[in-house]
Amino acid sequence: MRLKFGSKIFAFAAIVTVATPCFAQNYPGVTATEIRIGQTMPYSGPVSAFGVLGKGEVAYFKMVNDRGGINGRKVNLISLDDSYVPPKTVEQTRRLVENDEVALIFSTMGTAHNTAIAKYLQGKKIPQLFIASGASKFGDIAQYPQATMGVMAPFRYEARLYARYALMKNPEAKFAILSQNDDFGRDYLAGLKDVLGDKYDQRVTAATYEITDPTIDSQIVKLKASGADTLIIAATPKFAAQAIRKAHEISWKPLTFLTNVSVWISTVMEPAGLDAGIGIISSAYVKDPMDPAWKDDPGAQEWRAFMAKYMPDGDVRDQNFVNGFNNGMALEHVLRACGDDLSTENILKQAFNIKNLELSMLLPGIKINTSPVDHLPVEQMQFMRFTGKQWERFGELQSGN
Incomplete structure (x- = not known):
């Protein structure tokens, strides 16, 4: 797993022994042993504090890979810095699609930034999933047919x-x-x-x-x-x-x-x-890990164990780590539901057919639901x-x- 900041590449290496599935299809970003996905994050610039979200998501899939990956494949999340500048988001997204050949774009940060790349991704038939923006327009199916809002309220x-x-x-x-x-x-x-x-x-x-x-x-x-x-x-x-x-x-x-x-x-x-x-x-809409109410909560305990092992230097007060954990869990659910059919069509089908999914760090009572006519996973606060x-x-x- 790689996390890239500008020209620097930080390697999150893990040797994962998995059974190699039978694989004869030719899906973008997918091999017999790997699923490549991409995103951009503001690791520099005026809102670099939000870069924690990307770091948490990279760590989440490091954990997934350590547990054997998804249906026998390692998830390779390539996270690039866009400095919160939409033209740079476009540039880096093109790099992810055309050079890295990712299967989908996941949790790119920013409303203007996701808007800037939407038509390009539609033209390339690349899903734009769990957008890191609460802008309600991303629930407009006619305008954004291949997108779903993130695990956050509009x-x-x-x-x-x-x-x-x-x-x-x-x-x-x-x-x-x-x-x-x-x-x-x-x-x-x-x-x-x-x-x-x-x-x-x-x-x-x-x-x-x-x-x-x-x-x-x-x-x-x-x-x-x-x-x-x-x-x-x-x-x-x-x-x-x-x-x-x-x-x-x-x-x-x-x-x-x-x-x-x-x-x-x-x-x-x-x-x-x-x-x-x-x-x-x-x-x-998420559990605050500093709230005593969640001291013995199984979901919060799972999150604390994740932080201790995969983000030991992370500030546990920063709920961007919580959001990254929830986002990663939602995408993991979609990819597992795809099985060996990781075509764009099936990825979108599964992303738009989530039923009552409970995530460890969502507040009790809030469940993820999507449908072909509803691309807003969370609507309660x-x-x-x-x-x-x-x-x-x-x-x-x-x-x-």
Whole structure:
């Protein structure tokens, strides 16, 4: 298994003794002993904190290979750095398809990035599975027939839940939203519009940022000046931490919601200042390994054993490792279901026919389901609130559909 950063190749070597299956088909990326899959990740650049996801997924398939692989084949996940730059995502994806001849693209990070490669992959008939983005548009079967969203709740659904909660607390709530100026951020705006309807323009003040901006201080000052009593932060970790800290510094204390892609304590809440984040609400669909509730949970124990053996230096507080574990388990399920028929058609058939799949690190009650007319594996979440030390879940599972 290889993890590539630019021109460097880091080898995750394992000698796996397996029975060689009978293999006479000619499927892209598949031999009698190997299944090659590919992805791009931001191992460098402004959101390099998300690169942990790729590292965790590489480690997951190292574990799978150590256990004998999938139906007698080793999984070779080739993970390339795209620096979170869509043109580089396209370049690296072409390399994966045309040089490495992968069978599928798995868990590529980023909304704009997956959008940029979608038509190319459709033209090459390469599945685009378990996308590392919660953009609801990837559930549009007409536009993305070969794609399935990742093991995460859609951003648009998440925003709907925040809007409904705020209106339950205050029917006259005025909203301020900080969002990244791309499809990731626009999904949160769309979710707000879904709930507020024709009142959106009167009740929402929006500010955006570019991933190349040094800070978002001026945007937070502008949003406070709007008089809003509710703030939604739809930002990646660096800017989410800045937003929380700046709001605290200027003594602005609105009811605050934080996108669940930026709830990491080590890379967001601690840099922002733990006291500054007290009371912030977000949503969860995975188990937080730091939550005492999962101390004796078999799934959490399985994950801890994986981390101890395959990512011993990884920060167990970073839930990107949890997401990587769930994503890897979902793809493993699909590939095992394929048997020896690893044609594009069968890979897609199995990816779009998942029934009540339970993953070790999903919250109890959340199961993975897909169908030919439903490419959204997860549609439920649970609210959680930051205490200054950890996130505490509250309420029942919620659906934003």
